Amino acid sequence: MLDSWTQALVFLLLSFAVPIAMLVVGMVLRVRSRRKTSPIKHEIYECGEEPDGPAWIRFHPRYYVVALVFVLFDVEAAFLFPWALGIRDNGWLAIADMTLFLGILVIGWAYAVRKGAIQWQ
Amino acid sequence: MTWTDLAPLGVELILLAGALSLLIVDLILPPGDKRILGIGTLGVFLAGLLATWTLPLDGLALGGAYEGDAMGVFLKRVFLLSGALAVLAVQGHGPKAWPRRQGEYHQLILYSVLGMSLLSGVRDLILLAVAFELMGVPLYALAAWQKRDAGAAEGALKLYLTGAVSSAATLYGFSVLYGLSGSTRIADVAAAVSAHPSPLLALGATVAVAGMGFKLGVVPFHMWVPDTYEGSPTPFIAFLSVGPKAAGAAALVQLLLPGHGALLGTVMELFLVLSAASLVLATLMALPQSNVKRLLAFSGIGHMGILLMAIATGTVDGLASLLFYLLGYLFTNAGAFVVVHAIREDGGDDSIDSFNGLVHRSWFLSGAMLLFLLSLAGVPFVVGFWAKLFVFMAAWQAGFEWLVILGALVSVLSLFYYLRVAKAMFMGTTERRDEVPMHWSVRLAVSICLIAITGMGLYPNPFVAVAEAAAKAFLG
Numbered sequence: 162m163l164d165s166w167t168q169a170l171v172f173l174l175l176s177f178a179v180p181i182a183m184l185v186v187g188m189v190l191r192v193r194s195r196r197k198t199s200p201i202k203h204e205i206y207e208c209g210e211e212p213d214g215p216a217w218i219r220f221h222p223r224y225y226v227v228a229l230v231f232v233l234f235d236v237e238a239a240f241l242f243p244w245a246l247g248i249r250d251n252g253w254l255a256i257a258d259m260t261l262f263l264g265i266l267v268i269g270w271a272y273a274v275r276k277g278a279i280q281w282q
Numbered sequence: 283m284t285w286t287d288l289a290p291l292g293v294e295l296i297l298l299a300g301a302l303s304l305l306i307v308d309l310i311l312p313p314g315d316k317r318i319l320g321i322g323t324l325g326v327f328l329a330g331l332l333a334t335w336t337l338p339l340d341g342l343a344l345g346g347a348y349e350g351d352a353m354g355v356f357l358k359r360v361f362l363l364s365g366a367l368a369v370l371a372v373q374g375h376g377p378k379a380w381p382r383r384q385g386e387y388h389q390l391i392l393y394s395v396l397g398m399s400l401l402s403g404v405r406d407l408i409l410l411a412v413a414f415e416l417m418g419v420p421l422y423a424l425a426a427w428q429k430r431d432a433g434a435a436e437g438a439l440k441l442y443l444t445g446a447v448s449s450a451a452t453l454y455g456f457s458v459l460y461g462l463s464g465s466t467r468i469a470d471v472a473a474a475v476s477a478h479p480s481p482l483l484a485l486g487a488t489v490a491v492a493g494m495g496f497k498l499g500v501v502p503f504h505m506w507v508p509d510t511y512e513g514s515p516t517p518f519i520a521f522l523s524v525g526p527k528a529a530g531a532a533a534l535v536q537l538l539l540p541g542h543g544a545l546l547g548t549v550m551e552l553f554l555v556l557s558a559a560s561l562v563l564a565t566l567m568a569l570p571q572s573n574v575k576r577l578l579a580f581s582g583i584g585h586m587g588i589l590l591m592a593i594a595t596g597t598v599d600g601l602a603s604l605l606f607y608l609l610g611y612l613f614t615n616a617g618a619f620v621v622v623h624a625i626r627e628d629g630g631d632d633s634i635d636s637f638n639g640l641v642h643r644s645w646f647l648s649g650a651m652l653l654f655l656l657s658l659a660g661v662p663f664v665v666g667f668w669a670k671l672f673v674f675m676a677a678w679q680a681g682f683e684w685l686v687i688l689g690a691l692v693s694v695l696s697l698f699y700y701l702r703v704a705k706a707m708f709m710g711t712t713e714r715r716d717e718v719p720m721h722w723s724v725r726l727a728v729s730i731c732l733i734a735i736t737g738m739g740l741y742p743n744p745f746v747a748v749a750e751a752a753a754k755a756f757l758g
Contacts, residue, residue, distance in 0.1 A: 268305055275309045 226278045230270070237266050290350035292337040293330045293358050294399050300326030301392040308385030316384040320373045323388040327366035327395070334358050346467070347406035352755035353605065354403035356748065357532050360608050361402070361525055364616060365395040367727055368521030371620045374721025375517060375627060380427065387427065390420035391521065398529035404536050407456045407466040414452070417529055418445055418497065421522060425514045437513030440506040448496030448503070455490025458482060472541025475548060484548035490537065491549050498530040500586045501559040511579040516626055519575065520619035523582050528608045531589045535601065539757065543596035553594040558685060560587030561692045568699045574622050575632045577699060578615070581658055584696060585611060588689060592673045595680035601753035603672035606746055610657070610665035610738055617731030618654040620724060621647055628718045634703055638710030644718040648707040650728050655700040657735050660693045665738040672746070 194202070205211070240262065248255045273279060288295065304322050311318070333339075339350040339358075369391055376384050397416030404410040422445060426438030460466050462483050463474035475483050492503070499507040511519050538546040546553070564584035571577040592604035622632060624647055630636030640648040657666035670693060674686045738745050 265302065268302055271309055272305060 223278075223281065226273070230273050230279060233266055233269055233273075237263065287343055289337070290339050290341045290343040290348065290403070291400075292339055293333050293362070294396055296330045296333055297326060297392055297396045297399060300329065301389055301396070304392070305385070305389060308389075313382060315377075316381065317373070317377055319384050319388050320369060320376060323369050323392060324366060326392060327362050327369065330362045330399075331359060331366070334362070344406075344409065347409040348400070348403050349405050350403050351752075353535075353601075353752040356605055356752040357402035357528065357608075358399050360528050360605075360612055361395050361398040364521055364525035364528065364612050365391055367612075367616045367620070367730065368517050368525070370723050370730075371520055371616075371623060371727040372515070372517035373723035375515070375623070379515075383427075387424065390424050394418075394420040394424075394521075395525065398525055398532075401529050401533050401536070404533070405468055405540075407460060407468060407471070407537075410468070410533060410537065411449075411453055411456060414494075414497070414529075414533060415449060417526060418449070421445075421526060424518050425510055425522070427515050427518060428513070431513065433509075433513035434515075435513070437506070437510035441510045444496050444503070444506045448493040450493070451496070452490050452493030455486045455488070455493060458486030458489065462486065468537060468540050472544040475544040476541060479548070483545075487538070487545050487548045488552055491534065491552065494530055494534055494537075495556060498527055498534075498586050498589070499583055500556050500590060501563045501583060504560070504564070504583045507583055508576045508579040511575045511582075512573060512632070516575070516619055516623035516632075520616040520623070523578070523619060524612045524616050527582070527586065527589070528612065531593065531604060531608065534590075534593050535604070535756075538593065539596055539601065546594070546596050550594065553590055554682065554685060557587045557590035557594065558688055560584060560590065561689055565692045565695050565699075568696070571699070572634055573632050574634055574637065574703060575619075577634070577703070578618060578622070578658075581696065581700070582615065584692065585615075585658075588670065588673055591677050591682065591685055591689065594682065595676045597676060597680055598750070598753045598757050600673070600676040600680060601757060602746065602750040603669070603676045605749040605752055606742070607669040607673055609745060609749070610669040610735065613731040613734035613738075614654050614657040614664075614666055617650065617728055617735065618658065620727045620731065621651045621654065624718060624720055624724050624728070627721075627724075634706050635710075637703055637706040639712030639714075640707040640710075640718070642712065642715060644720070646725075647718055647720070647728070650732050651707060652704050653732060653735060655704055657739070659697045659700045661697070663736075663739050665735045665742065668739065668742040668746075 241259075244255065244259050300322070304319055304326070307322065308316065308319055334355050339355055340352075342349050369388060372387070376387060380387070394417050397413045397418070397420075400409065400413035401417065404413060422438060422442040425441045426434055428434040456466075459471050462480065463471045465471060465474070475487075496503040496506075511523065514522070538549070560583055564580045564582075564587065568577050568580035568584070571580060589604060589607065592600050592607060594600075595603075625636055625640070626632055637648075637651075640651070653664055657664035660666045660670040670689075674689060677689075678686045
């Protein structure tokens, strides 16, 4: 009991120590510019693209619909892998189960296609 | 697991197979006339109802997480009837108002009823949470069905946000119960409460009950109810105000009553306070309403107070009175909302004024509405009287004399606002003399509700006997 708490405490201390140490090391080692401020200094550091326009815009709902259809197949894949491992033990029952499961998912996919959920215009 | 283990879930399988088949039919049908989907949905509900009499639904399923018993069968009938009535009443309105979305509307109702049907026999916290969500999530979409209407959007958003918060609260409560008892089986949780009572268990139960209270719409978690009722399609409200409320009461019963009401004991004071607050505040807030849907919303909140009173007894009599109450309330409230729907279809705006002089335009609708209102108020010879009387008797025997007196007083007061609508119908004046146009489905739905409430009002005994048998089967 005490050991596991000690580990947690060490982990907590480390998780404080590492970022503080990184900041301190950075402060010592970094190249200083002469000017106090410059546009380059205000740029996002190693965080991808420069943002273009405000982030508070309204996204078209079709993005969410496509995301939903994606989840459909994502879930399918997540279930297919453990099923493939167990298929030898469970035989035809497993195959019937998975056929039913895939059948229901295919109905969902057919619904999405028929209702124009993945038409992009 | 083998296929025979699923036998107690016969009704659920019928609903699921029906919903999926209708989805395929919807895809095959050319866009245009989709009336067949509504008729098909009614067929699925009727098949489910038939199955409650013909299939063997007793026994364990899903590894013991579900157990079919007589109470489950009784509740399934209530849920299926509420779904069927709501679908029936929308058959005239749907093809006109949203012809291209008929398939989805009926699908969502079917899935919601599927979730309720699962709730009728849960023995496990996880299945309880899943079934509760399966019931609740379709409702959010259905509430926003009139999507161009700002009021509908507001009502649906309120329902969605309170629903999301309440689900989080319920799940948090369940996690505390699980963490302290070490089991998700409700019977084990109840045993743990009896063996080692702890304030933390009471906390878990309290949070879970509060979450369900949001869904039921009891004071102080009621603020979404009037807005959602006002903004959503009225036939859907005929469903929302009955089916999910009955399912919420069923969930509370399944969670709190096992193990001689061990978990109920930890939240008893909360229950009584919520019940009294719902009774009093709902009545006071219903008095000044000028919109019939808002008025019926507050009246519904008051009825939830009576449901809580019945659950709080924890006795066989109390549970039997609750089940009978749900059955009576189903027909009464659904009927009232279908009448409101008929007036709305005629060009009314849900205000009490649009009921003015209704008796000159349709004796059928005005007479039916009068009986529904009297039943809601609890006047003799319609079912609402017996339903309230049985709950009050059970609560008196359980020692809640003050709550019964309060409930009776509030019932008398509630007659005043119910009769305001009646006054408008019979003593109000209107220029119009044309008959109110009614789709056959609306006429049929109102007739079914009328026959049910007067039949159960004049001969309550056979229904009470079934409810008692169901309550005994659950509490054993």
